[in-house]
Amino acid sequence: MTRVAFALFLVAAVAVTVLALTGEPGRAALDWMGWRIEMTAAAAALLTLFSALAFTLLWRGVIWIVEAPRRAARARAEAKRKSAIEALSRGFLAVAAGDGSEARRLAQKSAELAEDAPALVRVLAAQAAEAAGDLTAAKNAYNAMLGFPEMRLAGLRGLMLAAEAEGDRPTAIRHAETAYGLTRTARWAWRALLEARLEVGDWAAALDLVQGALERKIVSPVVADRSRAALLAASAASLEDSPEPKARAQALDFATQSVKLKPDFAPGVVMAARLLADDGKVAKAGQLIETAWKAEPHPALWLAYRDLKTNETPKARGQRLAALAAMKPEPRESRILRVESALIGGDPVAARAAARLLDAEAPTARFAGLMARVAAANGEADEARAWIARGVEAPQEPDWSDLDPEGRAFAYRPEDWARLVGSYGETGRLIHPRHERRERTMSDLPELPSAYADYAASTPFIRAAETGGALMPVPDDPGVFDAPPISDPPEGSPAPRRNSGARRRLASGSRAAK
Numbered sequence: 001m002t003r004v005a006f007a008l009f010l011v012a013a014v015a016v017t018v019l020a021l022t023g024e025p026g027r028a029a030l031d032w033m034g035w036r037i038e039m040t041a042a043a044a045a046l047l048t049l050f051s052a053l054a055f056t057l058l059w060r061g062v063i064w065i066v067e068a069p070r071r072a073a074r075a076r077a078e079a080k081r082k083s084a085i086e087a088l089s090r091g092f093l094a095v096a097a098g099d100g101s102e103a104r105r106l107a108q109k110s111a112e113l114a115e116d117a118p119a120l121v122r123v124l125a126a127q128a129a130e131a132a133g134d135l136t137a138a139k140n141a142y143n144a145m146l147g148f149p150e151m152r153l154a155g156l157r158g159l160m161l162a163a164e165a166e167g168d169r170p171t172a173i174r175h176a177e178t179a180y181g182l183t184r185t186a187r188w189a190w191r192a193l194l195e196a197r198l199e200v201g202d203w204a205a206a207l208d209l210v211q212g213a214l215e216r217k218i219v220s221p222v223v224a225d226r227s228r229a230a231l232l233a234a235s236a237a238s239l240e241d242s243p244e245p246k247a248r249a250q251a252l253d254f255a256t257q258s259v260k261l262k263p264d265f266a267p268g269v270v271m272a273a274r275l276l277a278d279d280g281k282v283a284k285a286g287q288l289i290e291t292a293w294k295a296e297p298h299p300a301l302w303l304a305y306r307d308l309k310t311n312e313t314p315k316a317r318g319q320r321l322a323a324l325a326a327m328k329p330e331p332r333e334s335r336i337l338r339v340e341s342a343l344i345g346g347d348p349v350a351a352r353a354a355a356r357l358l359d360a361e362a363p364t365a366r367f368a369g370l371m372a373r374v375a376a377a378n379g380e381a382d383e384a385r386a387w388i389a390r391g392v393e394a395p396q397e398p399d400w401s402d403l404d405p406e407g408r409a410f411a412y413r414p415e416d417w418a419r420l421v422g423s424y425g426e427t428g429r430l431i432h433p434r435h436e437r438r439e440r441t442m443s444d445l446p447e448l449p450s451a452y453a454d455y456a457a458s459t460p461f462i463r464a465a466e467t468g469g470a471l472m473p474v475p476d477d478p479g480v481f482d483a484p485p486i487s488d489p490p491e492g493s494p495a496p497r498r499n500s501g502a503r504r505r506l507a508s509g510s511r512a513a514k
Contacts, residue, residue, distance in 0.1 A: 084114035091124045100132025119151050126158050135162055153179055157188060169196070184216040198418035203235040206421070219425075225261045227425030232258035233268040234417035237410070240271065251275060259288055264295030266402075266430065267410040267420070270304045282308050293324055297333035299399055300409035302340070318345020332361070333399075339370060348377035365394040365444035373446050384446075391445045401435035403442040 028044035030037040039047075091106030107128040111121045126141035139162050145155030156179040163172035176192035190213050197206040207228060214224040232254045239251035252275040258268030269292040273285035289305045292298075305324055306317065321341035325334040335357050342351035355374045361367050368391030375383035404411040412420065416433040423431045434441065 080113055084110050087113060088120055088124060091128060095124070095127045095131045098131055100128060100130075100134075103128035103131050119145075119148070119154075122151060123154060130158075130162070135165060138162055153182060153186065156182070157186075160189075160192060185218065187213075187218050190216075190218050195422075198421055199415075201234075201238070201414040201418070203231050203238065203417075207231050207235075210425075223425055226265075226428055227421055229258045229262035229265045229268055230417070230421040230424045232261070233265065233271055233410075234414075234421065236268075236271050236275070237412065237417065238414075240275065248275065248278075252279065259292075263288070263291045265424070266292060266296065266298040266300055267412075270300045270409050273304050273308070277308055290324065290327060293334075294328050297328060297331045297337075298402075299333060299336075300402055302333070302337050303403065303409065306344075315345045318342060318347070332358075336367075336370065339374060343373060343377060348374070352378055363390050363394045364397045364400075365391045366397045366400045367391075368394050369443070369445040376446065388445050396435060396441060396444070398432035398435045399430075400444070401432050401439070401441045402430075404434070405440050405442055 028039055028041045087106050087110040091103050091110055094100075094103035094106060103124070107121065107125040110124060114121050122141060122145055126138050126145070129135075129137035129141055139159060142155040142158035142162065145151035145158070156175045160172045160175040160179070163169075163175065173193065173196050176189045176196075179186045179189040180193060190209060194206055194209050194213075197203075197209060210219070210224055210227045210231065213219045214221060219227070236251040236254035236258065239247045239254070242248055242251070252272070255268055255272035255275055258265060259272045262268065269288050273289050276282070276285035276288070286305065286308055289301050289308075293301050293305075302321060302324060306321060309317070309320070312320070318341040321337055321344065325337040325341060328334050329338075335354065338354040339351050339358065342348070342354055351374045355371060358367065358371075368387045372384040372387035372391065375381075375387060403409050412433060416431070419433065420431050423429055
């Protein structure tokens with residue numbers, strides 16, 4: 001206000017001065033209590049302006065003196081507020097650094113200073129107690145938050161984490177359920193509930209949670225579709241082996257729904273094709289596999305496709321598999337399938353030509369076995385033995401490990417399906433639990449001829465080299481062979497054994513391929 005008064009005074013003073021110098025200055029007179037004052041009008045105007053300015057300054061000075069105590073109180077409050085903010089900031093930094101004792105000291109200091117931020121003070125006190133390892137104090141702090149609506153969600157989350165730290169899973173789930181009912185956007189509560197449902201294999205409840213998360217916009221439609229597809233496949237897997245026709249029909253329905261959501265999800269597609277084939281719907285099963293192959297080739301897909309028909313000649317089967325590979329020729333799995341189809345069809349020259357496209361591949365056990373079969377089919381026994389020697393020490397392939405040698409693809413445990421739901425739902429990637437556990441897989445390396453089986457039982461590949469025996473390709477089904485483990489097998493695991501010669505449907509069931 002003082003600045004405004006000065007500005008008005010200067011403008012008026014300039015105006016009066018200009019008027020006095022350029023025009024008639026006029027006269028002004030004042031009679032007061034016997035006194036008479038006469039002056040020019042310009043001088044009177046300037047005197048009036050100076051008097052108004054002086055009064056304004058005097059008034060502002062009086063107000064400044066009167067408000068001095070209030071200003072001092074405001075200054076003290078601001079200094080206290082700044083100290084509280086600094087204490088809170090340093091306290092949270094101490095929590096982040098894991099310095100529990102310093103965090104608790106700063107939490108106490110901020111509680112004494114921060115009068116306008118009680119929520120932050122309570123959060124800091126709880127987290128400081130956690131950092132100091134005092135779970136009882138942390139739980140008390142989180143319980144205190146439950147009485148304040150704006151802090152209740154944070155308190156429930158802290159109590160859930162504290163219960164998990166103590167191993168009290170039921171209490172943690174109870175807090176998560178309460179939080180999930182309070183707000184539509186508590187992703188952490190939804191995630192905790194989903195993990196709890198997956199842990200016990202409650203696929204139906206997990207499906208409801210995923211649908212609810214989609215409606216609440218906790219997850220995107222893409223993540224929801226992937227999660228539901230995996231959950232439906234897990235539901236189908238739990239019912240597939242049931243002797244009850246009604247349960248198997250339900251498994252087929254689940255698997256079909258999974259494929260509708262994600263046509264490229266190999267576990268769901270293989271399971272649906274397997275159930276459809278058992279139900280006599282071979283053509284529909286083939287269409288599902290072809291659609292999935294065009295999106296993302298997987299070895300389980302072509303093995304299931306191979307076994308859809310059991311009454312065809314090897315040549316016809318090789319042509320059918322070659323047509324599948326041609327639907328998406330660029331990926332590695334399609335190039336491998338061209339080699340396999342040529343071997344199955346009995347055309348070693350075509351197999352050799354297709355194998356040349358794989359020469360730059362890193363030597364895995366599966367790749368080495370394939371090349372050994374190609375060499376053996378072309379009568380090149382020395383090359384076949386060389387590939388077998390390389391395959392003994394070569395690493396396994398994760399996708400190939402998804403095939404159970406006992407006759408089924410994606411034969412996962414419930415905990416594997418639970419992990420698959422999380423991994424595939426969030427990232428769209430498959431897990432390979434059998435590969436991680438180093439379980440027995442499909443045969444990577446070809447079998448020896450039966451004439452040398454007894455003689456070479458102890459060291460089959462070396463003995464075969466000594467005797468000069470020719471290795472024969474496997475035209476249709478690789479059989480079962482345990483590749484030497486990378487490390488000592490776990491205690492109690494089954495001993496390696498060779499296949500008895502019985503042929504198995506490795507991807508699609510128990511019927512023998514013809």
